[in-house]
Amino acid sequence: MDTRCAWCANSFEEYVRYHDEEWGVPVHDDQKHFEFLVLESAQAGLSWATILKKRDGYRNAFADFDYTIVADYGAGMVETLLQDASIIRNKMKIEATINNAKRFLEVQKEFGSFDKYSWQFVGGKPIVNTWKTKEEVPVTTNESDAFAKDLKKRGFKFLGSTTVYAHMQAIGMVNDHTVDCFRYKALL
DSSP: OOOOOOOTTTOOHHHHHHHTTTTTOOOOHHHHHHHHHHHHHHHTOOOHHHHHHTHHHHHHHTTGGOOOTTTTTOOHHHHHHOOOTTOOOHHHHHHHHHHHHHHHHHHHHHHOOOOHHHHHHGGOOHHHOOOGGGGGOOOOHHHHHHHHHHHHTTTSSOOOHHHHHHHHHHHTEEEEEEETTTHHTOOO
């Protein structure tokens, strides 16, 4: 049996599959970037397992993470989404997602893609760490601080440094698999 990062040990199948197939894999697709921004900002104050179980609900509620559609959501759609039990029904988080879609489009216009903008915070390639235990893995870094600060300056919401670092881990801007995890070497 393959050794995995301790945070997903003895977890439900979807969580393990997320670790094995997605977490830490470099993403260069803007729609996927937006998906993870939505999910990570929804997670604030909650567990990732909770959000992962609601991922399909988010996919349906937010037009398969099509930021061009989400950016046009109005007050009526916010009210509709507040009744949708398949997502976290938090008005501030729903409004932040719509706001962030608009800001996302602005970043694309300025940089050509959100991907190009994001990856500049790590010099265009993943930071490879060598953690032995999950306790060594930080919750923020200088890079996530800078990324979060810039996002805030651009008007993004619910994306502080801790959330942004989780985003960076998810989309492979950093390889934070522990060195004993079978995915660590696979992502080098």
